[in-house]
Amino acid sequence: MNRTQRIAAAAASALVVGVLAAGCGGSGSDSEGSGGNVTLRVNLFGQFGYKDLYKQYEKDHPGVKIVETAEGDLGKYNTKLSQQIAANAAAGDVVAIEEGQTVNFLQASDKFVNLQDHGYNELKDAYLPYVANATTSADGKTTIGLGTDVGGLAMCYRRDLFEKAGLPTDREEVAKLWPTWDDFIATGEKFTTGIKDDKIHFIDAATNVYNSILMQGGDETYFDRDNKLVVDSNPAVKNAWDLANKMIDAKLTAKVQAFTKEWNAGFKNGSFATIACPAWMTGYIKGQAGDAFTGKWDIATVPGGGGNWGGSWLAVPKSSKHQKEAIDLIKFLASDKGQMGAFKSEGRLPSLPALYDTPELKDAKNPYFNDAPIGQLFVAGAKNLKPVYLGAKNVPVRDAFENVLRSVESGDRSESKGWPAAVKAAEKAAK
Amino acid sequence: MRIRDRFAKTEARVAPYAFISPFFIVFAIFGLFPLIYTAWVSLHDWSLLAGDQGYVGFANYRELFHDSDFWRALTNTVGIFLLATIPQLILATVLAQVLNARLRARTFWRMGVLLPNVTSVAAVGIIFGLIFSRDYGVVNWGLGHLGVNPIDWQGHRWSSWFAISVMVDWRWTGYNALILLASLQSVPKELYEAARIDGASAWRQFWSITVPMLRPTIIFVSIVATIGGIQLFTEPLLFGSGVNAISGGNSGQYQTVAMYLVQQAFTGQRFGYASTVAWVLFLIIAVFAVINVALLRRIKSVE
Known part of the structure; x- marks a missing residue:
């Protein structure tokens, strides 16, 4: 074996060792943190409206840098x-946990920092009780998330389309059109006859209304508290299903x-006149429909009174290398200051009831929605919230x-076949 | 001195293995270990977040065998695979033939057919999702001018299969054409000249010279297409959009096996069951590869 070959062999072995080392290590180089300079990575879904809050936090905490991925x-x-x-x-x-996932992630509560070790018990009474409980384990010993916003429910509607269809446009009068979901359907039928345009519908999709009705229905939906599937025996599910089917029928x-x-595209093209509207949806509508629709949307109370769609918690995974700094950050973001900041920029409704009586929230109006008193509308929804x-x-x-x-909505399945199919699919999905 | 000799001797024996070892070590870590670990997980009731819930033997495999959703996903996968791959390979062979002819700006055309393959799948998925969109899509707009009612491309089985196949073909036809072109160029010109002297038509030349000479390449191309086709994931996933895209349509009409696997693992949190799907998918691909070779063997080699 000559010299070149020998060098090549050595290089090959070195490569192997290098590959192995890269596979096992990877954490060694990350020595920031100790020096005072910390980069906190925040993982969110959608828009939480935290940009300005980060700036302020970075100013108050020199050495901390926040990078958000949404x-x-x-x-x-x-x-x-x-x-x-x-x-x-x-x-x-820092990660955000959505309402539908809290129970899921509680199964892996050992992979999150237990906030009870970091002063959670002094904070929790300030939150809506259901928000404080949702991220706490069944034995009450572990809490993985700090509540940020709740999805207090209202109904957004297009003023201009209502006028065209000969319906009242004032939000108080609109609210009187639909105290119940049956009234809502009747209003929809009037709208359809009045608008005389088969491209413009009364609501966006059966599923959104269905979910809203289901969440109004009481303290359980598909599962009881022992995690047993109760779709077949819980009247709330069937009720929401039947109402949604009535809307499809009409x-x-x-x-x-x-x-x-x-x-x-439906927001931009105006293909629907109402949409079930949790507080965070106002930011979404504005983003999708754009400035051209300023003042054309408005907000009224939701049929059936109150309700909830969505809501989020912030948590710190145990894999974080800057847990202490991360906990300080989520405490700030979930504080009254943080929650009011998110409300102002994205309309996210706070989960701290003490804020509901402050003038800042009570008198808040949204110019995009024809100056609707969003504070009052969504607070009314949130106060009636049932966990x-x-x-x-x-x-x-x-x-x-x-x-x-x-599939029923698109006509692929008949209505009578829908319910048994849904129950069957649910049983399979619950395995 | 003697130690040094000995060292040189050992080195001579070990060096070849050291040279080839990187591949095997990397393969063992990223290929073999996951394969075996997946088999291990598939024998357990394993929840993604809650962890191992106990050994269940082959219960997951038995369940999979009776799982109508899995069979539906498999039908979709095979259907889309056939609908996409057969026209794709035929088109690629013809395209290779065309690119092999005397053309002006030959390199330009040859590079051009590769362009769709360079585009990111995500972009392709989004663009095609828009093209085949129900309310504002270009295809429906075009069909509207021909007096055809708008088609809900995502809504039906055949229409969604067709749209996804178009997407796959758009990406891969050019790539396969280039590989076939490379092997076309190694076909000796004398064969064609002799055939022409014997009075063989262009079609006869294609069928009796080109196809047999391309056989090894066609086998390679179709095995690669099979592996890709059976694992099809990104195109159908991006074809639907929204929160629940992984279910591949309201009735799972275009959910592929790979999508079903991900749905079971991450929406359903059934990690053990998803591992079972993964292993069965692996076996299915192996079976398809064997069938492929057996079928393509029957193409006559040139004598």
């Missing part, structure tokens, strides 16, 4: 976060799936139900 697609976000939490790696320093829906390109238990398999079961409902 995933627009909640499904994708949940998948990725599940992977990262299961692997106990790469989840970032051809009130634009048949667009939430968070799709079609749905987004709803969502099982660990809530998301797959909800997906299964929505899929079947959409």
Whole structure:
């Protein structure tokens, strides 16, 4: 063996060793933190409205830098976060947990920092009770998340389209049109006859209304508190299902799936006149419909009174290398200051009831929505909030139900075949 | 002195293995270990976040065998695969033939067919999702001018299969054409000249010379296409959009096996069951590869 070959062999072995070392190590180089300079990575879905809060926090805490990544697609976000939490790696320093996922992530509570070791018990009484309980384990000993916003529910509607269809446009009068969901359907039928345009529908999609009604229905949906599937015996599920089917029957829906390109285009093209509207939706509508629709949207109370859609918690994964700094940050973001900041920039409704009586929130108006008193409207929804238990398999079961409902909506399945198919799909998804 | 000799001797024996070891070590870490670990997980009731819930033997495999959703996903996968791959390979062979002819700006055309392959899948998925969109898509707009009612491309089985196949073909036809072109160029010109003297038509030349000479390449191209086709994931995922895109349509009409696997693992949190799907998918690909070779063997080699 000559010299060149020998050098090559040595290089090859060195490469192997290098590959092995890279596979095992990877954490050694990260020595920031001790020097005072800390970069906190915040992983969120959608828009939380934190930009200005970060700036302020960085100013008050020299040496801390905050980098946010926001995933627009909640499904994708949940998948990725599940992977990262299961692997106990790469989840970032702060993550957001969506309402539907709290029970799920509580199963892996050992992979999150227990906030009870960091002063959570002194803070928790300030939050809406259901917000404080949702991220606490059944034995009460572990809390993985700090509540940020709740999805207090209202109904957004297009003033101009209502006028065209010969319906009242004032939000008080509109609210009087639909004290119940049956009245809402009747209003929709009047709208359809009045608008005389088969391209403009009364509501966006059956599933969005269905979910809203379901969440109004009481303290359980698909699962009871022992995580047993109760779709067949819980009247709240059937009630919401039947009402949604009535709307499909009356051809009130634009048949667009939430968070799709079609749905987004529907805002721009004005293909629906109302949409179930949790507080965070106001920011979404403004973003999708754009400035051209300023003042054309308005907000009224939701049929059936109150309700909830969405809501978020912030948590610190154990894989974070800057847990202390991360905990300080989520405490700030979930504080009254942080929550009011998110409310002002993205309309996210605080989960601290003490804020509901402050003039800042009570008198808040949204110019985009024809100066609707968003503070009062959404607070009314939030105060009537009943805690709803969502099982660990809530998301797959909800997906299964929505899929079947959409197939009825699109005409692929008859209404009579819909319910048994939904129950069957739910049983399978709950495995 | 003796120690040095000995060292040189050992080195001579070990060095060849050291040279080839990087591949095997990397393969063992990133290929073999996951494969075996997946098999291990598939024998357990394993929740993604809650962890191992106990050994269940082959219960997951038994369940999979009776799982109508899995069979539906498999039908979709095979359907889309056939719908995409057969026209794709035929088109690629013809395209290779055309590119092999005397053309002006030959390099330009040859590079041009590769362009779709360079584009990121995500971009392709989004653009095609828009092209085949129900309410505002270009295809429906065009069909509207021909008096055809708008088609809900995502809504039906055949239409969604068709749209996804178009997407796959758009990306891969050019790539396969280039590989076939490379092997076309190694076909000796004398064969064609002799055939022409014997009075063989262009079609006869293609069928009796080109196709047999290309056989090894066609086998390679179709095995690669099979592996890609059976694992098809990104195109159908991006074809639907929204929160629940992984279910591949309201009735799973375009959910592929790979999508079903991800849905079981990350939406359903059934890691053990998803591992079972992964292993069965692996076996299916192996079976398809064997069938492929067996079928393509029947193409006559040139004598």
